[in-house]
Amino acid sequence: MSLEEPDMTAAVTTEAATEHIAGLRDRLDEIDARIIELWLERAAISQEVGRTRVASGGTRLVLNRENEILERYRAHLGADGVQLALLVLRAGRGPL
Ligand SMILES: O=C(O)C(=O)C[C@]1(C(=O)O)C=C[C@@H](O)C=C1
Numbered sequence: 001m002s003l004e005e006p007d008m009t010a011a012v013t014t015e016a017a018t019e020h021i022a023g024l025r026d027r028l029d030e031i032d033a034r035i036i037e038l039w040l041e042r043a044a045i046s047q048e049v050g051r052t053r054v055a056s057g058g059t060r061l062v063l064n065r066e067n068e069i070l071e072r073y074r075a076h077l078g079a080d081g082v083q084l085a086l087l088v089l090r091a092g093r094g095p096l
Contacts, residue, residue: 039091046092061093 054060066089073085090096 039088042088043091046089050093061096 050060053062069089070082070085073081073088075081077084
């Protein structure tokens, strides 16, 4: 390939890769939107559970339930899952 002749094969490959990446990013954006929606829905439900329990004389926290949730996230996602579960729980019941 000379300097005057651009490598058209490389150009086509780059265009295909760019298109592929754009399609994958669209999917990532859809997944992120679902995660955000589910995150907000879960937090609202968790707050309602907490309000209902406290209003009927119960505790704000139920630690054995939190442990079950932490363990479920750990079983599926490992150590990162535990960190994620801690954030998920905090979004609902607030900081400890
Ligand atoms: O399951 C409950 O009893 C809740 O209050 C919900 C929830 C949760 O977000 O999963 C929040 C606080 C409790 O400590 C345990 C769990």
